[in-house]
Amino acid sequence: MKMVKPFVWVMIIFLMLAIPQPASGAFWNVTGEKMIHDPSLIKEGNTWYVFGTGEANKNGIRVLRSDNGTNWYTTPVIFPTAPSWWKTYVPNHESNQWAPDIQYYNGRYWLYYSVSSFGSNNSLIGLLSTHSISSGQWRDDGLVVRSTSSSNFNAIDGDLVIDKDGNPWLSYGSFWSGIKLTRLDKNTMKPTGSVYSIASRPNIPNNPIEAPSITYRNGYYYLFVSFDRCCNGVNSTYKIAYGRSKNITGPYVDKNGVSMMNGGGTILDAGNDVWKGPGHQDVYNNNIIIRHAYDATNNGMPTMLINDLYWDSQGWPSY
Template sequence: MFKPLVIVSSLLAVFGQSVSAYSNPGACTGACWAHDPSVIQRSSDGLYFKFNTGSGMEIVTSSSLSGPWTIKGSVLPGGTSITTAGQKTDMWAPDVHKVGDIYHLYYSVSTFGSQNSAIGLATSSTMDAGSWTDKGAIGVTSSSSKPYNAIDANLIQVGTSYLLSFGSFWGDIYQVAMNSAATKTAGTAAYQIEYNPSGSHACEGSFIFYNAGYYYLTWSQGICCGYDTSKPAAGAEYKIMMCRSSSATGGFVDKNGADCKNGGGSVLLESHGTVYGPGGQGVFTDSSLGLVLYYHYANTNVGLGDGAYLFGWNKLTWSNGWPVV
């Protein structure tokens, strides 16, 4: 049988080009700007909520994952009560989860390139604009004396307990136990779960999810921003990496068995086609699609500036125990 796709793929390989192994992002209409998004479906009515880095943290909703998305307001339009991290109004990397009957949104306060950082919490029973209460700092802070940076929080429930992963550059990704209400740290020391010893240790934005006996640790690696003014060398831009472990608290390895505390990591999603610098990722369980990976990216046909980043999402498939986009 004539197989034109096989022939085209072979010719492209001969001439030094590659055929993307990744699916394109799912459709998005409406307010599709994104930066370090966090996505969840409201349990009462299935409405999708998308939260973004910046200012008071934008609230965007839709009845469909593909949109149209509509901006509804901000989580904390007046800023945070945290006063120790250099500024109070530009909050980063929201991470939203339902804890009992309450929605928890963890956020970061810092300035770009600084290790003076803190993680805060806001709570709501509905996630609607105007319903959020700032709870302030949760006990994860950093300064030049710490081996980590206290930004990019991610909560995961393990049985009846809660763990918070966080970190950016310096010592990369750390984790700490939370109290039973997931409102404060439990008082034990944070410990490292991922580290790339090379270069500037450009790993951040961790997100852990569970599937079929394994905890999958994902993170964003590389240069995140400013592509319109200083485009990184090929491959140095953001990409989404992964490791897995049978324990949520450590022992993460990549597809080759390499230790992810010593430079291990397999690529989950990287630049392809018109998709450039995907990162700021998370995973949630969609009511109809199952596990969905979401992230931000630059479309090379639209623009490379931070203000042009778009919301991307893909249903995850599986191969030999590893997620595939």
């Protein structure tokens, strides 16, 4: 048998290491309380928090906490009693609040949330803020943006993103004419200036796209969205898609160069036999992604899934 010289083995190993290998993001071993819809993740000090849609027919925004990132437990809801001003804009709103997004900016934690009724675009996005999540003291910063039955968009699913120059923006939208983006005033954290359309599926009935999440990395803004329909247990058809742009206002294109305004979007996660309808994703710190999916082994319970997020050599996300 012919022997391979040592330097040849060295070259083989070197070449193997030089070739990009497929990455598979690790699932976090989440234990304890896992039930949630529309999760948004943040860390304050050594403590992790997840904010999500409140339980149906119950008041408030759901909040989970973990001291190590894996074992989670419930904490008191935000808004155990609905502020009276909501009914001024959404008279028949659901008791629970939807799709909160939590971000830290300029010394405060900003929590955007949605008030609506299912299937309607008579909706609003409101804002809370605090200097410390653990304090439990939230300031009601009021109305951010609203939509009515005559609007061509739906004011839910707000997502705060900070651009490369330190300016805050809010993306939002669900069905109707798709995903919107507007710049925010740095002091009020409310809209100022134009509203941009950045993603739509005009050739799909009812334009099923929602839950935007934007992150900036290495010269690109990455827009993650959820396609199709959630909230139907194991029959949900939710899936996560993405595209990217050099400019925060777009145009965003997928890996095939298709504009996300024309239905483009590369699928990141369409679920599997256990996890049905994954979606309403939130990207944290560019290396973690959280979303919910319906557990086919547990009566379709909406369950939070957390993964390490990876990026390939061309700058596209994977896990």
